[in-house]
Amino acid sequence: MVVLDGHHLTLEDIKKVAVLGEEVSYSEDSMEKVKQSRKTVEDAVENHEVVYGINTGFGKFSDVEIEREDIDELQLNLIHSHACGVGEPFSEPVTRAMIMLRANALLKGFSGVRPVLIERLIDLLNHQIHPVIPQQGSLGASGDLAPLSHLALALLGDGEVIYQGQKKPASEALHEEKLKPLELKAKEGLALINGTQAMTAVGALAYLEAESILKHSEKIAAMTIEGLEGVIDAFDELIHQARGYQDQIEVAERIRTYLKDSKLTTKQGEKRVQDAYSIRCIPQVLGASWQTLHYVKDKLDIEINAATDNPLIFSEEGKVLSGGNFHGQPIAIAMDLLKIGMSEVANISERRIERLVNPQLNDLPAFLSPQPGLQSGAMIMQYAAASLVSENKTLAHPASVDSIPSSANQEDHVSMGTIGARHASQVIDNVRRVISVEAICALQAVEIRGIEQMAPITKEYYETLREIVPSIKKDRVFSKDIEMMQDWLTQN
Structure with a gap:
């Protein structure tokens, strides 16, 4: 059970609720502040x-x-007029994260809603009622108005939801769970939709996936080093300490750990003096990606516990203040950086794939084929990886540098943060598939070299991944292999 209080939500909590389906409750202390802010709203109405x-x-x-x-x-x-979202709906995990984040923000006690509204949001989570929320239509300032309006529709018994695996009217799902549709009172519609919860929900889940992918990419890269008999000296701690970036130092240390006691790595001068950049510069490139992820996490940690609606009610100070906390610029920039940082993980991975399959760059069978010429082996897997990398270059174009005026120029600068977050999620999906291709090729390469010569850690990883994708003995539909590998990476 995850307890919301408006202040202490973590990314791990989001994973528990959004992905793993854990139930939610709220702290009584936080609800007291909600009641105070509600009284301020009611007094304002009463006093005209x-x-x-x-x-x-x-x-x-x-x-x-x-x-x-x-x-x-x-x-x-x-709510009715702002429910203008279009396109494919968000996934159920994203929807659950959005509901959770909105409830957490309201529990800060700055929004002026009744406790029952927060309770009903939590009911949606605990009764597995997931609003159908179209992905497109948010400018990322004045909050995620369109997506959050579709979320709010479900509370009213309007719109559609996914319930017990089926799409059905929200009113039916609420009735089956004996929940009454909500009747909105003063300020409550605005409090539901004036926030950054769509971009933050997508961003939080994208970050969690990115972190997992980056960890796997290092182990896969270590196998590639063995498959190419890479020069281990490039990972010596002296090199990385001399530059001073902590993340670079740590990546190099992990690579050394993964490859400890390997008989497939070489020393400089044994087979070559130094490797190509895609091997030699793994710590520098992936270290920079880790730096990016740390920045993104820092911003998400703040935003998931932030008050982002307008106006905000400060009951103790007796103030109701209009401002712009709904503006998604901090998350927009973070999502653009996430896209760039993760795109580079795929970019360098694809170059290692090329080195694994290109007979002009190694002494392995051409394209790792069991019968070069008669069978194409991994030839077109590299094409697929190259295509995904190229697609990421387009998706990585920053959304946050764009703006377009809305509401007759009252809202004349917007963040496009939700577009950035959605594109970041797509980039990460592509990265996962690219490193899946590298994994398949690296498995084949170390098998050809001799798995008995692998380092203990990479050998154990090899054996785990071989349960997912078998050795290439004959050409087959490799699309299925890539999808099986990326599914495993998603779950692990």
Whole structure:
């Protein structure tokens, strides 16, 4: 059970709930602050104070005052009109992460919602009711308005959800679980949708996958070094300490650990003085990717516990303040960096694949084929990897440098953070497939060299991966091998 309090959510908690389906509850202390902020909203309504989003219109309509009897309808209209998402829906893990993040943000007590709204969000998680939320349509400022509106629809008994493996009307799922549709009150519609939870949910899950992939990429690279009889001296700690980047030092140390006691590595001058960059510079390149991931994690750790709606209610200070915490720029830039950092993992991996299959660059059978000429072996696997790497170069174009004005120029600079996060997720999927190809080729190469000469750690890894993809004895449909390997990498 993960307990939300608005302050201590971790990325590991998100994985537990979004991916593994763990249940959620909330702390009583945090709910007390929610009640205080709700009273501030109700007092504002009672005293006819003009407060944005409570008794005014939205965006360019912020100067339009709303009559008291229309305040609840204002919130319902907001959700219906802003539910303009298009395209394929987010995955259920992303949807669960979005719900969890929104509940956590509201529990900070700056949003002015009733406790029942937070309880109902948690009910969606614990009853496995997952709103159908289209992926496209957010500008990433004024929050993820369109995606979060589709999330909010489910609370109202509107829209569609995935429930018990089927798409059905939200009203039916709520009825089956004996949950009443929510009736929004002042400020609550705006509090549900004014936030960065779509981009942050996608970004958090993308980060977790990236971290796992990068760890695997190092072990796969170590096998490739053995398959190519690489020069181990390039990983000597003196080299990496001389430069001083901690992540580079640590990658080199892990490579040395993986290759300890290997009889397939060489010393400089034995077979060649030095290797190509894609081998020799593994610590420098992957170390830089680790640096990027640390930056991304730092921003996600803040954002998953942030108050990102508008206005924010500070009950103790007696203030209701309009600002711009919904602007997704910190996450937008982080996601663009994540794309770049992970694209390079695939980029250098594909170059190692080329060195494994190209007979002009090694002394292995051409394309690792069991019968070069009659059988093509890994030839077109390298094509597939090259295609994915090229696609990543397009996806890695930064989304955060783009902006487009909206709401009649009231919202004249936006982050495009959700586009960045979605593209980061696609990049990471591509990276996983590229390193899957490298793994398959490295397995074949070390098998040809002699697995009995491998280092103990890489040999154990070899044996694990050989249970996923068998040795290439004859040409077959290698697409299936790549997908089996990438599925394993996803789960491990």
